[in-house]
Amino acid sequence: MTLRISVVGCGYLGATHAACMAELGFDVLGLDVDRERIDALSDGNVPFYEPGLEPLLRKHVESGRLSFTTSYAEAAEFADVHFVCVSTPQRDGDFAADLSHVHRVVDELAPLLTRPCVVVGKSTVPAGTAEGLAYRIAELSPVDDAAELAWNPEFLREGHAVEDTLRPDRLVFGVAGPNRRGEPGRAEDVLREIYADPIAAGTPVVVSDYPTAELAKVAANAFLATKISFINAMAELCEATGGDVTVLADAIGHDPRIGRRFLNAGLGFGGGCLPKDIRAFMARAGELGVGEALTFLREVDAINQRRRERVVEIAGELLTRPWPGSRIAVLGAAFKPDSDDIRDSPALNVAGRLHLHGAHVTVYDPQAMDGARRLWPTLHYADSVPDACAGAHVVLVLTEWQQFREMDPYLLADVVEQPAIVDARNCLNPAKWRAAGWTYRGVGR
Ligand code: UGA
DSSP states (O other), X not given: OOXXXXXXXXXXXXXXXXHXXXXXXXXXXXXXXXXXXXXXXXXXXXXXXXXXXXXXXXXXXXXXXXXXXXXXXXXXXXXXXXEEOOOOOBOTTSSSBOXXXXXXXXXXXXXXXXXXXXXXXXXXXXXXXXXXXXXXXXHHOTTGGGEEEEEOOOOOOTTSHHHHHHSOSOEEEEEOOOOTTSOOOSHHHHHHHHTHHHHHTTOOEEEEOHHHHXXXXXXXXXXXXXXXXXXXXXXXXXXXXXXXXXXXXHHHHTSTTTOSTTOOOSSOOOSSSXXXXXXXXXXXXXXXXXXXXXXXXXXXXXXXXXXXXXXXXXXXHHOSSOSTTOEEEXXXXXXXXXXXXXXXXXXHHHHHHHHHTTOEEEEEOSSOHHHHHHHOTTSEEOSSHHHHHTXXXXXXXXXXXHHHHTOOHHHHHHHSSSOEEEETTSOSOHHHHHHTTOEEEOSOO
C-alpha cells in the first residue's frame, strides 16, 4: 500500500514539501495551526512567492491527492510518515535557535500516534535536538518505539524550491541505531521508498546518525556563508588595490576545487537561513564546549554586515549634496531575486540606513513590496523602475532581479535628476552604463 504522508508546518518549506510529495505520487495532508494559511492553501493559493509552486499545489488539490487541516488528530490518524517542517528562527535576544515550534509539534503529535509510523524532522536544528525528540516521542507515544524518528534535513533554495525538492543534489537520512531489542529501525527503508524517484534518477543518499544529519545542514550553510564572505573580503582588498573582484572570482573559480558558484561579491547574504543558521551554529558550539572551532564564523558575519555600510558609503560618495534633501531610488527589497522574502534583507537594511541619514528613499521590487511596506512604512514606494527613479540623485541596485539586469541605461537617464548608479550586486555591465553617461560604481571593482 502506498505510504500516506503528513507535513506539519505549511510555511515556505512545508507547503513546498507537501506539494512535491503529492507530485511524487503520495496522498498528502498538510497541517498548520494558522487557519488563514490552511484556507489559502486549500483554495490552491500560495501565500508567498515561489516560482512553480502554485501550479503544482493546484494540480494536486484538484486531483484530491493533497489536502490541508489544522487538526493533529486527523494528521495522526491519516499518515504513516509525518514530516516536521516548522521554522526555527533566531531566539529573541541571543544567537541560539528558537526550538519552541519543533517541541510543540512533537508534544502535540506524539500522544496521538497510535500505529507504527516514522516522524521525519526537516527543520534546521542544533546538533543534539533529534536525540532529545526521539526520547520524547518514545515517552509520549502509546506505541512506544513503533513510532520512530528520522532526520532528513532540507537543502532547498528559495526561488528554486520545487526543483530542489523534486531533484535534490543529495539526500541525507539521519537514523537511530537498533532499538532496545536489537532490531534495526524501518526509517531508512521508508525514506528510500518516499524518495524512490529522485534516487532512481541518481540523487546520492548519505545515511548517518542523528548528529551528523543535523550538522550536515548547518555545516553546508556555514560553508556557503563563508564562501560569500571570503569573496566579499576580497572585494575589500580589490577596492584597496584597484583590482576587480568579479574578474578575481573568475580567476580563482576556474579551479574546480574552489568553483565559481557562490563567489559573487556584493551586498552579502541575508534571508531567513544563512544569517540565523551561522549564529545558532556558533551558539551551539559554545554550549558544547567547542566554541573556538567556530570563532571564524563571527568574522564571516562581521564581513557580511560591513557590506551594508560600505554600499551606503559608496552612495554617499556619489551624492553631490547632503543626505537630507537628496532623492534616492532603491531597486530591490527582497533578500535575493525570485523571492518575496524580506527576512534580514540586505537591500531593505541599506534602504533603511539611507532613510535614517535623512534621504528621501523610494523603493521598487517586483515581488516584495507588501512585506517591505509593513516593515518600513516610512520609506516611499513606487510601482515601477521609472517611477522609483524619477528625479533621483542616485540609483542603487540592491537585489539582482533579471528585470534590473535588463534595464536600458539611456531610457533611465531621462527620468533621473543625476545619472549615478550603485550596482551593489555587480550585476550590470559597467561599460554600457558609462557609455550612456552614467557614473557607475560597483563593489570591489
Ligand atoms: C540557503 C542555502 O543556499 C540552501 O541550500 C539552504 O537550504 C537554505 O539557505 C536554507 O537553509 O533553508 P536561500 O536562503 O534560499 O538558501 O538563499 P541563497 O541562494 O543561499 O542566498 C543567500 C544569500 O546569499 C542571498 O542574500 C544572496 O543574495 C546571497 N549570495 C548568494 C551572495 O551574496 N553571493 C553569492 O554568490 C550567492
